Amino acid sequence: xxxxxxxxxxxxxxxxxxxxxxxxxxxxxxxxxxxxxxxxxxxxxxxxxxxxxxxxxxxxxxxxxxxxxxxxxxxxxxxxxxxxxxxxxxxxxxxxxxxxxxxxxxxxxxxxxxxxxxxxxxxxxxxxxxxxxxxxxxxxxxxxxxxxxxxxxxxxxxxxxxxxxxxxxxxxxxxxxxxxxxxxxxxxxxxxxxxxxxxxxxxxxxxxxxxxxxxxxxxxxxxxxxxxxxxxxxxxxxxxxxxxxxxxxxxxxxxxxxxxxxxxxxxxxxxxxxxxxxxxxxxxxxxxxxxxxxxxxxxxxxxxxxxxxxxxxxxxxxxxxxxxxxxxxxxxxxxxxxxxxxxxxxxxxxxxxxxxxxxxxxxxxxxxxxxxxxxxxxxxxxxxxxxxxxxxxxxxxxxxxxxxxxxxxxxxxxxxxxxxxxxxxxxxxxx
Amino acid sequence: xxxxxxxxxxxxxxxxxxxxxxxxxxxxxxxxxxxxxxxxxxxxxxxxxxxxxxxxxxxxxxxxxxxxxxxxxxxxxxxxxxxxxxxxxxxxxxxxxxxxxxxxxxxxxxxxxxxxxxxxxxxxxxxxxxxxxxxxxxxxxxxxxxxxxxxxxxxxxxxxxxxxxxxxxxxxxxxxxxxxxxxxxxxxxxxxxxxxxxxxxxxxxxxxxxxxxxxxxxxxxxxxxxxxxxxxxxxxxxxxxxxxxxxxxxxxxxxxxxxxxxxxxxxxxxxxxxxxxxxxxxxxxxxxxxxxxxx
Numbered sequence: 237x238x239x240x241x242x243x244x245x246x247x248x249x250x251x252x253x254x255x256x257x258x259x260x261x262x263x264x265x266x267x268x269x270x271x272x273x274x275x276x277x278x279x280x281x282x283x284x285x286x287x288x289x290x291x292x293x294x295x296x297x298x299x300x301x302x303x304x305x306x307x308x309x310x311x312x313x314x315x316x317x318x319x320x321x322x323x324x325x326x327x328x329x330x331x332x333x334x335x336x337x338x339x340x341x342x343x344x345x346x347x348x349x350x351x352x353x354x355x356x357x358x359x360x361x362x363x364x365x366x367x368x369x370x371x372x373x374x375x376x377x378x379x380x381x382x383x384x385x386x387x388x389x390x391x392x393x394x395x396x397x398x399x400x401x402x403x404x405x406x407x408x409x410x411x412x413x414x415x416x417x418x419x420x421x422x423x424x425x426x427x428x429x430x431x432x433x434x435x436x437x438x439x440x441x442x443x444x445x446x447x448x449x450x451x452x453x454x455x456x457x458x459x460x461x462x463x464x465x466x467x468x469x470x471x472x473x474x475x476x477x478x479x480x481x482x483x484x485x486x487x488x489x490x491x492x493x494x495x496x497x498x499x500x501x502x503x504x505x506x507x508x509x510x511x512x513x514x515x516x517x518x519x520x521x522x523x524x525x526x527x528x529x530x531x532x533x534x535x536x537x538x539x540x541x542x543x544x545x546x547x548x549x550x551x552x553x554x555x556x557x558x559x560x561x562x563x564x565x566x567x568x569x570x571x572x573x574x575x576x577x578x579x580x581x582x583x584x585x586x587x588x589x590x591x592x593x594x595x596x597x598x599x600x601x602x603x604x605x606x607x608x609x610x611x612x613x614x615x616x617x618x619x620x621x622x623x624x625x626x627x628x629x630x631x632x633x634x635x636x637x638x639x640x641x642x643x644x645x646x647x648x649x650x651x652x653x654x655x656x657x658x659x660x661x662x663x664x665x666x667x
Numbered sequence: 668x669x670x671x672x673x674x675x676x677x678x679x680x681x682x683x684x685x686x687x688x689x690x691x692x693x694x695x696x697x698x699x700x701x702x703x704x705x706x707x708x709x710x711x712x713x714x715x716x717x718x719x720x721x722x723x724x725x726x727x728x729x730x731x732x733x734x735x736x737x738x739x740x741x742x743x744x745x746x747x748x749x750x751x752x753x754x755x756x757x758x759x760x761x762x763x764x765x766x767x768x769x770x771x772x773x774x775x776x777x778x779x780x781x782x783x784x785x786x787x788x789x790x791x792x793x794x795x796x797x798x799x800x801x802x803x804x805x806x807x808x809x810x811x812x813x814x815x816x817x818x819x820x821x822x823x824x825x826x827x828x829x830x831x832x833x834x835x836x837x838x839x840x841x842x843x844x845x846x847x848x849x850x851x852x853x854x855x856x857x858x859x860x861x862x863x864x865x866x867x868x869x870x871x872x873x874x875x876x877x878x879x880x881x882x883x884x885x886x887x888x889x890x891x892x893x894x895x896x897x898x899x900x901x902x903x904x905x906x907x908x909x910x911x912x913x914x915x916x917x918x919x920x921x922x923x924x925x926x927x928x929x930x931x932x933x934x935x936x937x938x939x940x941x942x943x944x945x946x947x948x949x950x951x952x953x954x955x956x957x958x959x960x961x962x
Binding site: 321327433492494631641647 | 714715716717734735795796798799800801802818819820821822823826906909910911912923926927928929
């Protein structure tokens with residue numbers, strides 16, 4: 237009898253150890269996730285919503301959710317923190333059959349929509365008179381359609397502009413840039429502001445937000461034919477590549493390897509006055525507000541080539557195709573991207589509301605941080621979302637990034653780069 | 668009725684199984700099942716989301732045509748050839764030096780072993796600064812001595828050697844400890860006898876130490892090769908595969924395919940190619956070492 241008790245104890249111990257190992261493996265949401273699904277409380281529906289980003293960014297989401305729950309006591313929002321490896325965690329949740337009701341998404345709406353992960357929103361949007369899709373930037377919403385159907389809605393957009401150090405401009409006797417400055421003006425200023433070994437005019441970062449802008453502003457295209465084919469055979473694309481190469485050759489920007497070797501982000505280099513200009517969305521504003529820069533600075537739109545096309549960061553939300561509560565999930569989503577949600581976005585001032593809703597945008601303007609903060613809002617209509625347009629963008633970007641690296645390191649000419657990228661993209665997209 | 672149960676509980680074997688159950692469950696669920704599942708996935712077009720379709724050898728055939736796969740394969744071989752022979756040889760030399768009776772012996776041993784127990788992520792982050800072209804300690808010293816200052820992580824030529832040098836330093840302590848254990852298993856009487864026969868230090872090293880350390884060396888080399896083929900952390904931290912994919916290695920490419928390109932089937936196929944490669948290399952080594960096993 238005593239032995240039986242010991243055996244029982246050992247088995248319970250082993251099983252519970254094993255189970256606890258399992259649940260800690262799936263992340264902190266394990267136990268609470270189950271209670272959400274099997275909730276017997278008839279009136280309260282739990283919506284599991286993914287969240288990611290800095291602590292300030294999460295605070296923004298929590299505040300929005302609290303306000304929503306206060307107004308909608310029958311819906312409870314439960315957070316699923318997907319950490320910083322968002323791709324990986326989202327994919328793991330889906331594969332494990334544990335997808336949240338609402339997804340947190342940046343640029344990979346299409347690949348997941350293609351795989352049937354999301355609920356199409358068209359019917360629900362059309363059938364809800366309290367929701368106005370026309371308030372959103374059309375270029376943004378278009379990028380979230382796959383085969384004609386809408387799969388996600390944007391909450392935040394963060395168009396890329398130029399941050400510049402006013403004092404360095406003044407010390408060099410340069411006129412301060414204005415929103416209609418040209419690429420030539422940019423080069424002229426950047427050259428004066430570059431000093432060998434201790435100061436760069438600008439920091440080029442090798443990602444779509446930067447190279448997409450330079451290529452598009454010079455009349456080029458990354459993808460053509462409704463984003464199905466390589467645009468690297470276009471003369472404008474070559475021109476864009478030449479301009480990027482000139483940034484390095486003329487000593488305006490360090491090359492990608494030098495940036496890697498210096499081991500600091502462009503924000504740190506701007507702060508240390510090692511870089512007179514950087515290009516970024518609104519994401520540096522909270523850091524510059526919290527720990528002010530010890531010099532005068534401002535922002536200005538990206539310089540004009542043929543036009544002023546720029547890149548951007550975007551936050552989108554989508555509803556899972558497997559959700560048990562599509563209506564409640566829609567209520568949550570609608571609130572986040574609606575007027576109240578957008579006002580909270582504007583209050584935090586680290587991204588623009590992704591809609592033209594005037595009260596929220598006025599709040600951004602009123603922040604007056606920095607004084608030309610309106611440049612961000614102006615730039616929102618000029619954003620190109622090529623990276624949203626192809627379901628295999630992640631693969632394409634590895635090829636483009638590698639070839640651009642080689643070009644910027646001086647190991648191949650812009651012409652060779654154009655040819656190599658065009659051949660590889662054509663081969664990949666042809667499949 | 669109760670008798671049967673009691674006799675079962677009395678059997679030693681039964682309790683043996685109970686005690687190995689936790690580790691066995693862990694092994695079955697977290698090792699064996701994934702290994703078998705990924706073998707199956709390597710024959711499918713799995714994207715991690717939709718129901719996978721069986722496509723036979725298509726993934727393996729596609730690999731033959733994949734330029735980036737070839738590049739990561741070459742980079743990985745470069746890394747293996749760069750780290751293993753040099754890393755093992757230096758570890759052996761240090762082990763022999765630290766096998767003698769010198770002052771502060773344990774201090775040196777601990778110092779060389781320290782990097783092994785340090786997190787790779789932390790080490791790689793520190794080395795990234797040491798390698799800094801302009802402000803790094805290494806180029807600072809080279810500059811003071813008036814020597815050539817490479818671009819280290821910045822150039823496609825030097826990025827891989829930089830990672831190799833750091834990895835050798837990081838793994839040295841582990842190899843050294845194994846060699847030390849091997850050295851201490853060699854009976855001093857052999858050296859004494861050799862000395863009496865008039866063998867000098869170099870002869871003793873090549874005719875006693877090296878042959879008697881053969882099994883230790885095999886063990887160290889096999890582990891070093893397996894570890895080197897699976898290099899990932901230091902690449903992820905120090906260069907993220909750059910510049911221009913010059914340090915992109917196989918495991919990094921597996922990660923990209925599985926978690927960024929939605930190609931888990933393809934990633935599994937690469938993983939199995941890597942497995943086959945390691946398996947063959949290890950087999951060859953064991954075969955070589957089994958010749959004239961007389962010591």
